[in-house]
Amino acid sequence: MDFNEYQLRAESFAIYEERLYPVVSLIIESAELADLYVKPLLRGDAVDIERKQVISEAGDVLWNLAVFLKREGIRLEDVAKENIKKLTKRVQNGTIQGSGHDR
Ligand SMILES: [Mg+2]
Numbered sequence: 213m214d215f216n217e218y219q220l221r222a223e224s225f226a227i228y229e230e231r232l233y234p235v236v237s238l239i240i241e242s243a244e245l246a247d248l249y250v251k252p253l254l255r256g257d258a259v260d261i262e263r264k265q266v267i268s269e270a271g272d273v274l275w276n277l278a279v280f281l282k283r284e285g286i287r288l289e290d291v292a293k294e295n296i297k298k299l300t301k302r303v304q305n306g307t308i309q310g311s312g313h314d315r
Contacts, residue, residue, distance in 0.1 A: 215289035222278040234280035241272035 213221075226234070248261050248269060278288050302308040 215292055216287060218274075219278045219282050219288040222275050223282045225275070226279045231283065234276045234283070238273065238276040238280060241269060241276055245269040245273055 228234075245266070248265055252261065281288055281291060299308070
């Protein structure tokens with residue numbers, strides 16, 4: 213399945229009309245994904261993180277991002293292409309390490 217097909221199918225499940233819903237939910241789902249790793253790290257125990265849980269939470273993040281972008285008229289594929297272009301430029305410029313948007 214390519215990005216465009218995914219984005220179209222993802223939006224078909226979006227039942228909320230509220231524009232902010234996928235943005236807020238994106239934050240929540242990102243936290244749920246991070247939580248799988250952060251809590252065991254903070255507790256200092258060596259809990260195996262289940263691949264199935266990671267895939268599930270990453271899917272929730274992807275779904276919200278795809279729906280948010282679709283409603284903003286932005287194709288997920290274009291975001292992916294631009295991101296790779298930006299990262300490639302950073303490697304070529306020797307700025308892949310560091311911080312800041314414009315490097
Ligand atoms: Mg979730």
